[in-house]
Each structure stands twice: as C-alpha cells, then as structure tokens.
Amino acid sequence: MLTFKKAIQKGIVYLNPFTNFSPHEGKVEIRWDPLTDLTSRIVHFPVKKIGKFNFNDTVEGSLHSKCPFCPENIERMTSRFDKGLFGFERLERDGVTVIPNILSFDKYCLVAIISKEHFVDMDTLINGNYLLKGIKALIEALRIINDFDKEAQFYSINCNYMPMSGSSILHPHIQAIAGEYPTNYHGLILDKSRIFCKDNKRVFWDVLMNEEKDLYDRYINDDGKVYWYAPFAPKGNVDLGCIFQKNSIFDLTDADMNSFGTGLHKILTYLKMENISGFNFSLFSGVKDEESFRANMRIVARRFLPPVNASDANYFNKIHMESACLLFPEDVAEEAREIWSKKII
Numbered sequence: 171m172l173t174f175k176k177a178i179q180k181g182i183v184y185l186n187p188f189t190n191f192s193p194h195e196g197k198v199e200i201r202w203d204p205l206t207d208l209t210s211r212i213v214h215f216p217v218k219k220i221g222k223f224n225f226n227d228t229v230e231g232s233l234h235s236k237c238p239f240c241p242e243n244i245e246r247m248t249s250r251f252d253k254g255l256f257g258f259e260r261l262e263r264d265g266v267t268v269i270p271n272i273l274s275f276d277k278y279c280l281v282a283i284i285s286k287e288h289f290v291d292m293d294t295l296i297n298g299n300y301l302l303k304g305i306k307a308l309i310e311a312l313r314i315i316n317d318f319d320k321e322a323q324f325y326s327i328n329c330n331y332m333p334m335s336g337s338s339i340l341h342p343h344i345q346a347i348a349g350e351y352p353t354n355y356h357g358l359i360l361d362k363s364r365i366f367c368k369d370n371k372r373v374f375w376d377v378l379m380n381e382e383k384d385l386y387d388r389y390i391n392d393d394g395k396v397y398w399y400a401p402f403a404p405k406g407n408v409d410l411g412c413i414f415q416k417n418s419i420f421d422l423t424d425a426d427m428n429s430f431g432t433g434l435h436k437i438l439t440y441l442k443m444e445n446i447s448g449f450n451f452s453l454f455s456g457v458k459d460e461e462s463f464r465a466n467m468r469i470v471a472r473r474f475l476p477p478v479n480a481s482d483a484n485y486f487n488k489i490h491m492e493s494a495c496l497l498f499p500e501d502v503a504e505e506a507r508e509i510w511s512k513k514i515i
C-alpha cells in the first residue's frame with residue numbers, strides 16, 4: 171500500500187586521493203518519505219565511527235556565567251507561571267521543574283529542567299530516566315493548557331540535548347510548544363495523515379507499522395503499545411522513530427508511558443554505544459478527536475564533526491529543506507535491534 175520510492179543518482183567520476191587517484195563514481199540515493207514526499211539524500215561513502223566527544227572544556231566554559239537551571243539559581247533566575255491560570259508558579263514532579271520559556275516561540279512555550287546536576291552524561295541520562303520524567307511532567311503541564319485553551323490545538327515536546335544539537339544552555343532540559351499554528355513539519359504530517367485516511371480509509375501510521383514490520387528492514391521493536399523503527403527517509407545519520415497507538419499525547423496512559431520509557435532506555439543505550447552524546451527529538455501530538463494520526467516521535471543524533479567541531483546541520487537542512495546523511499536506516503535499525511535481542515540494559 172505504501173510506496174518506498176528511491177532513486178540512485180550517479181555522480182561524476184573523480185580520481186580518488188584515498189585510493190591512489192583511481193577513478194571513483196560517486197553515488198547518492200534519494201529517498202521520498204512515504205507520508206510527506208520530502209526527500210532525503212544518503213551518500214554512498216565509507217563512514218568511520220566518530221570518537222566520543224570530550225565535554226571537559228564545554229562544561230568549564232558553561233560555568234563562566236551562572237547557570238539559571240542549577241537548583242540554587244532556579245528560584246531567582248527563571249520565570250514563573252501565572253498561578254491563577256496554572257495552579258502553580260513552577261511545576262515540580264519527580265525531580266523535574268517545569269517553567270515558562272523566557273523566549274515565546276509559541277503561544278505556550280515550556281521548559282522542563284530534567285536534572286539537578288549541571289552536566290549529565292549519557293550513562294546518567296539513561297539510568298536516571300530523566301527524559302521520561304521530563305516528558306511526563308511536560309504532558310501534565312500541557313494538559314492544563316489543553317483544558318483551559320481550546321484554541322491551542324498543536325502540541326509537541328522537543329529537545330535539543332547538548333550544544334551540538336543547538337542547545338545554548340548545557341544544563342539538561344527539554345521543551346514543549348503549544349499554540350494555534352503548527353510548525354511546518356507538524357502541520358505537514360497532520361495534513362498528509364488526514365489526506366491518506368480520507369483516500370485509503372486507514373490510518374497511515376498503522377499501515378506504516380504493519381508494512382515496516384513485514385519488511386523487517388527498518389523495524390526495530392514493538393510491544394503492542396509503542397513501536398520503534400528507523401524511518402525510510404532519514405533526517406540525519408541516525409534517525410529513530412517511535413509511534414504510539416494513540417492519537418494525542420493526552421490519550422497516553424501510564425502503561426503507554428512505561429512502555430515508552432523501556433524503549434527509550436534501549437534507544438539511548440544504542441546512541442551511547444555509537445558515541446553519540448547529543449540529539450534532537452520531537453514528539454508530535456495529534457489534534458483532539460482526529461482519528462487519522464498517531465502520536466509519534468523522531469530522535470535524530472547530532473554531533474560536532476571533526477576536525478573543527480563543525481555543525482552537522484548545513485545548507486541542505488537550513489535552506490533546501492533537505493536531509494543529507496551517510497548512514498542507511500536499514501543498518502541503523504539492524505544495530506539498534508541488537509539492543510533488544512542482547513537484552514543490554
């Protein structure tokens with residue numbers, strides 16, 4: 171039912187300096203996302219595993235000015251909610267503090283400070299379940315908004331983890347936005363899901379889960395509640411997808427979140443094993459009462475590229491609305507699946 175369309179574009183033959191200038195024909199695989207039709211490019215080029223990033227200088231540099239998210243500074247340096255509207259000034263849950271973002275990127279823009287520690291490495295992040303706790307606290311705060319503001323329809327929970335992902339504050343935090351206008355991508359996947367459902371009388375995400383599981387090329391694992399896979403048209407070198415069985419983040423039960431937490435633990439373990447210590451994620455919620463969508467998430471690894479610590483986002487992402495990478499999602503899925511089969515947690 172779905173089309174996993176791809177094309178190989180052969181490049182001009184060049185004389186390769188790494189193989190004594192023997193002729194080499196470059197190749198790029200162009201893939202069309204089965205829902206959005208947005209293209210991604212996967213360059214055929216041997217990839218060396220990048221070493222672990224050393225955070226020593228970054229941590230030291232981050233302490234040159236006071237960190238607003240360190241526990242002793244939160245009270246004085248971070249913003250507060252209107253207690254009359256929210257019932258609290260700051261939401262404290264399970265070691266997480268939720269505050270309004272000082273920068274209003276949307277009608278509602280929330281920040282969850284997910285750790286007491288100023289710097290958290292991947293081991294601590296994984297074992298402390300900090301992301302899960304932060305997401306749960308944000309859903310609780312967003313639920314209040316959802317109850318009192320019927321105009322705000324578009325909800326997502328997002329993360330820039332560590333400076334390589336675009337985070338300007340080192341102290342671990344995640345964010346949520348809610349408002350009356352979706353971002354380009356959130357709006358696009360909602361629209362395309364509506365169109366698919368109207369045309370096919372089925373939910374795209376359900377069809378995708380079934381087809382990917384049958385193909386077993388990019389499928390990673392599912393437990394009936396939460397489904398993990400490596401999307402066909404990746405948004406980065408390591409792009410991991412997660413699909414819930416529910417439309418909205420507000421429909422997710424404790425059992426759903428427990429299942430999600432178990433999978434997230436394994437996915438983060440996979441990233442750690444790949445020496446990845448920075449990432450972005452976005453968890454998209456469907457619009458209330460629409461049956462054409464499933465709440466879903468993308469986690470995209472981010473890293474500084476040696477030797478000059480270059481950004482791994484470039485003109486493709488910033489201007490062309492294109493993703494370009496060197497790793498195939500089929501290889502990523504195969505390796506990530508091993509975390510489940512080896513029971514590494």
Ligand SMILES: [Zn+2]
Pocket residue numbers: 237238239240241287288289341
């Ligand atoms: Zn801090």
